[in-house]
Amino acid sequence: MKTSSSRPFSSVIVDGSDRAPNRSMLRAVGFSDEDFEKPQVAVCSAWSMVTPCNAHLDELGKQAVVGVDQAGGKAVPFGTITVSDGISMGTPGMRYSLVSREVIADSIETVVGAEGMDGVVAIGGCDKNMPAAVMALARLNRPGIFVYGGTILPGIHKQKPVDIVSVFEAVGQFAGGKIDEEELKAIEACAIPGHGSCGGMYTANTMSSAIEALGMSLPDSSAQLAVSEEKRFDAMKAGEAVVQLLESNLKPRDIMSREAFENAITVVITLGGSTNAVLHLLAMAHAADVPLSLDDFTEIGKRVPLLCDLKPSGKYNMSHFVRIGGLRPLLNTLLEEGLLHGDCLTVTGKTVRENLADTKPYAPYPDGQDLVRPFNDPIKADSHLRILYGNLANEGAVAKITGKEGLRFTGKAIVYESEEDSLRGILDGEVEAGHVVVIRNEGPVGGPGMREMLSPTGAIMGKGLGESVALITDGRFSGGSHGFVVGHVTPEAAVGGTIGIIRNGDPITIDAEKNELNLDLEENDLKARLDAWTAPEPKEKRGVLAKYAKLVSSASLGAVTDNF
Numbered sequence: 001m002k003t004s005s006s007r008p009f010s011s012v013i014v015d016g017s018d019r020a021p022n023r024s025m026l027r028a029v030g031f032s033d034e035d036f037e038k039p040q041v042a043v044c045s046a047w048s049m050v051t052p053c054n055a056h057l058d059e060l061g062k063q064a065v066v067g068v069d070q071a072g073g074k075a076v077p078f079g080t081i082t083v084s085d086g087i088s089m090g091t092p093g094m095r096y097s098l099v100s101r102e103v104i105a106d107s108i109e110t111v112v113g114a115e116g117m118d119g120v121v122a123i124g125g126c127d128k129n130m131p132a133a134v135m136a137l138a139r140l141n142r143p144g145i146f147v148y149g150g151t152i153l154p155g156i157h158k159q160k161p162v163d164i165v166s167v168f169e170a171v172g173q174f175a176g177g178k179i180d181e182e183e184l185k186a187i188e189a190c191a192i193p194g195h196g197s198c199g200g201m202y203t204a205n206t207m208s209s210a211i212e213a214l215g216m217s218l219p220d221s222s223a224q225l226a227v228s229e230e231k232r233f234d235a236m237k238a239g240e241a242v243v244q245l246l247e248s249n250l251k252p253r254d255i256m257s258r259e260a261f262e263n264a265i266t267v268v269i270t271l272g273g274s275t276n277a278v279l280h281l282l283a284m285a286h287a288a289d290v291p292l293s294l295d296d297f298t299e300i301g302k303r304v305p306l307l308c309d310l311k312p313s314g315k316y317n318m319s320h321f322v323r324i325g326g327l328r329p330l331l332n333t334l335l336e337e338g339l340l341h342g343d344c345l346t347v348t349g350k351t352v353r354e355n356l357a358d359t360k361p362y363a364p365y366p367d368g369q370d371l372v373r374p375f376n377d378p379i380k381a382d383s384h385l386r387i388l389y390g391n392l393a394n395e396g397a398v399a400k401i402t403g404k405e406g407l408r409f410t411g412k413a414i415v416y417e418s419e420e421d422s423l424r425g426i427l428d429g430e431v432e433a434g435h436v437v438v439i440r441n442e443g444p445v446g447g448p449g450m451r452e453m454l455s456p457t458g459a460i461m462g463k464g465l466g467e468s469v470a471l472i473t474d475g476r477f478s479g480g481s482h483g484f485v486v487g488h489v490t491p492e493a494a495v496g497g498t499i500g501i502i503r504n505g506d507p508i509t510i511d512a513e514k515n516e517l518n519l520d521l522e523e524n525d526l527k528a529r530l531d532a533w534t535a536p537e538p539k540e541k542r543g544v545l546a547k548y549a550k551l552v553s554s555a556s557l558g559a560v561t562d563n564f
Contacts, residue, residue, distance in 0.1 A: 031074065038074040039118040039246050043239065044108050045077065046129040051084035053126035053204060056195040056226055057149050060235040064121045064147065067239020073246070075239065076117060080107045082129045085452060085478065086164050086198065090419065095449030097128060098476070099548045101283070102561045104132035109139050118142060119242040123235065125149025125196070125226070127203040127479070131280035134216055137252045138288035143245035144252055145347045146217045147238045148208035150226030151318040152196030162191045163199040165312055165480035168454055172462015175427040196226025200311030202479030205318045206273030207280060209327055213267035214284075215255040215346035219355045223326030225319060241347055248349055256288040259341035263352065265297055266339050269304045269383045270330060272313060274479030275398045275487055278385060282558030294387045294396045294556055298515065301383025304339055306402060307373045312482040313402040314379070316371050324369045325362050332359040337375060379403070388486060390518040391526060392472070392498050392508070395490035395556040400477070401512040405484040408513065409470040410520075411436040413506040418442065419451055419475065426459040433468035436508040440499050441536070442475030443492025444559045448540060448549035454478035457485055470510055472517070474499050476555070486510055486517060488555040494536060501529040 023036060045061035048054050061077055068075035081104060088094040112120055119142055122133035130148065137144040154161035170187045173179045197204035208222035218238055224231045245251075261281060268277045278297055285292035308330070309315045321327075334340045335356055342353030363369045365377075373379060379402065386399040401407065414431060415438045416422035422439045425431050437456065444450045453475050460469050461483055470484040474492035477485060493500030498519055502508070507520040519526065540546040553563040 035074045038072060039243065040116070041068045041073045041075050041119040041121060041239070041242050042112050042117040043068065043075050043077040043121045043123070044080055044111070044133070045123040046080050046082040046104065046125065048082050050082060051087065051126055052152065052192055052195050053084070053197040054082050054124070054129070054149060057123050057125055060123050060147060060149060060232065063232050063235035064123065064239040067236035068121065068243060071240040071243035073119070073243040076115070078111055080104050080129070082126050085127050089452060089478070090423065090455035094451040095447050095545060097452065098444070098450045098559060099544060101128040101132045101135070102548065103544070104129050105135040105139070105287070108133060108136035112136070112140055112142070119246050120144035121147060121238050121242050123147040123149065125204065127207065127276065130204065130207045130211065131284055134211060134284050135287040137216065138256055138284065141251050141253050143242055143250060145238045145242050145245070146211050147235050148211070148217060148221055148224070150196050150224045150228065150231040151205055151322070152199045152226055153193055153319050154199050154317045155190040155193045157187050157190050161317055162187055163311070163317065164191055165200065165202070165454070165458065167191050168458030168480070169462040172427070172459035175459065176463040178462070194227060198480065199317040199319060200480060201271050201273055201308070201318065202312065203274040203276040204479070206268055206271065206277050206479055209271055209273065210264040210268050210277055210281065212327055213331065214260050214264040215344055215352065216252065218347060219328060220326055223318065223322045225322060244349060245347060250345065250349060253288055255345050255347065256284070256290060257344060258290050258292070260344045261285050261290055261292055262296070262300060263340050263344060265300045266304050266334060267327070267331070269301055269306065269385060270334065271308045272306050272310055272379070272384055272402065275385065275400050275477050276479055278398050279476065279488065279555060279558055283560045286558050286560050286563065297383070297385055298387045301385060304383060305375060305378035306380040306384050307375070307378050309371050309373070309379060312480045313384075313404060320371055324371055325360065328356060328359045329362045330372060332356045332361070386512045386515055388510070388512075388515050388517040390516040392517045392519045393489050394498070395554055396488070397472070397486050397490065397517050398488040399486040399510070399512060400482065401484070405467070408509070408511050409436070409484050410507065410509045411470055413438050413502050413504060413508050415440070415502055415504050419453055419456060422456045423459055426456055426463065431460070431465065431469060433465065435469050436510070437469060437471040438499065438502050439471065439473040439475060440493040440502070442473055443494055444552040444555055445549045446474065446492050446494030448545045448552070450555065450559060451475050452478040452481070453487070454481055457481040457483055472499070472508070472510070484510065489517070490554045490556040492555070496530070496533055496535065498526070498530065501533055
């Protein structure tokens with residue numbers, strides 16, 4: 001099979017006698033004469049031993065290579081970076097997490113663009129390399145597909161499932177005297193039993209589900225165990241699928257339509273997914289030149305219920321979701337309810353509706369399974385993702401309110417200038433019932449890098465303050481965070497946002513019914529404080545963090561670095 005000579009990719013690069021040097025270089029990495037007649041398909045894996053989320057991706061990459069080669073293409077594998085959110089969490093290193101999304105997208109685009117590859121299989125397993133891969137596919141707009149590395153199994157402690165969030169909350173329990181050091185160590189030692197992404201409906205599993213709903217991964221790809229034959233087979237079939245996409249010339253931007261993004265948002269809401277999905281879907285849409293805004297999450301959320309009882313707010317892990325049938329029965333139910341666009345194309349070459357034909361439903365609720373509830377008995381009748389506006393968030397903020405936390409909170413501010421300071425204040429008992437913890441200077445510019453506040457939220461929950469303390473930040477949250485928390489407050493403190501002029505004791509109201517976030521001060525007092533504000537000096541002057549702070553857009557626009 002040859003690629004069309006009208007496309008300026010690998011087939012053009014290696015055609016003609018003037019391209020003999022190119023062929024010579026490729027022979028040295030294993031090309032034969034026959035391979036020069038085949039389309040080149042990049043197989044980009046974010047494999048590394050940095051994190052268990054990605055430690056097995058080399059094997060999935062090998063399976064994708066087999067799939068490409070068996071289907072008549074020539075696979076060209078290469079690697080990209082990843083960082084571990086779970087390991088860097090609560091440290092200055094976490095500033096690099098969201099930055100890595102841009103670095104990964106840039107690196108995939110750079111290699112595929114420079115080498116003129118015809119198609120792409122991108123394999124990711126941790127929070128940022130997943131949206132990054134899709135951003136790169138959208139930018140390149142060459143036939144491509146995303147493969148998710150799969151979810152981890154939960155650990156078991158005292159006959160109960162535990163995961164990484166259990167460890168963060170155990171730190172708060174230890175600080176509050178609820179468990180001893182021996183129990184803390186026991187939880188820490190068993191929470192991560194092997195390879196795969198964090199096991200609840202945290203950011204990785206949220207994004208895998210969103211990407212499948214978007215049409216950019218194969219059916220059933222999102223709800224699979226990392227260490228399983230199903231996941232190996234998925235990677236191999238993805239390699240075959242890209243060659244088929246090349247034959248039909250079906251490209252990412254043919255799939256990643258406005259309606260496809262609406263499908264992705266719908267699925268994230270129904271699953272109770274991470275607030276990070278807002279940030280990443282905005283960035284992915286930007287890469288695909290699809291108009292998408294914060295307000296779209298509100299509008300779609302008015303008609304979409306929360307149905308799935310998944311961690312962190314719920315009971316079950318992703319492995320339980322896999323066991324009852326995964327995502328496809330949920331997609332089919334949403335389609336039948338008129339909440340999905342069934343005519344959207346997918347990487348199978350078929351539509352969403354065609355992919356879901358003959359899908360078997362879940363076992364009946366609640367006797368057969370109690371994870372996915374019916375539409376007439378939802379966990380919450382509308383979205384848990386609340387986009388808040390007000391004098392504290394003129395450009396918007398993002399909250400995850402399932403209803404279990406309540407829908408309104410008014411309290412007195414206790415202000416911290418960094419995540420570390422807030423964690424110390426929580427663990428040392430400074431934070432008390434009735435407080436609104438304010439963590440600022442953690443935004444994309446101010447961090448720089450917009451760290452996740454899992455350590456503070458885990459400590460709040462672990463100390464038993466989840467129902468009596470709220471938290472707001474211009475940073476963001478791990479998918480494992482829960483409680484009355486509001487992130488992505490924009491404008492952020494570092495660029496003059498109202499969050500930067502809050503003082504200890506100021507009254508703050510969070511209203512998830514009116515979708516408002518306000519500092520309850522007189523207008524004149526508020527104006528005087530803002531007029532007196534002066535911009536801080538940049539924290540970083542050289543290197544990747546400095547470049548990021550200089551280029552990054554507001555979190556309300558996805559925190560992308562190419563919004564010129």
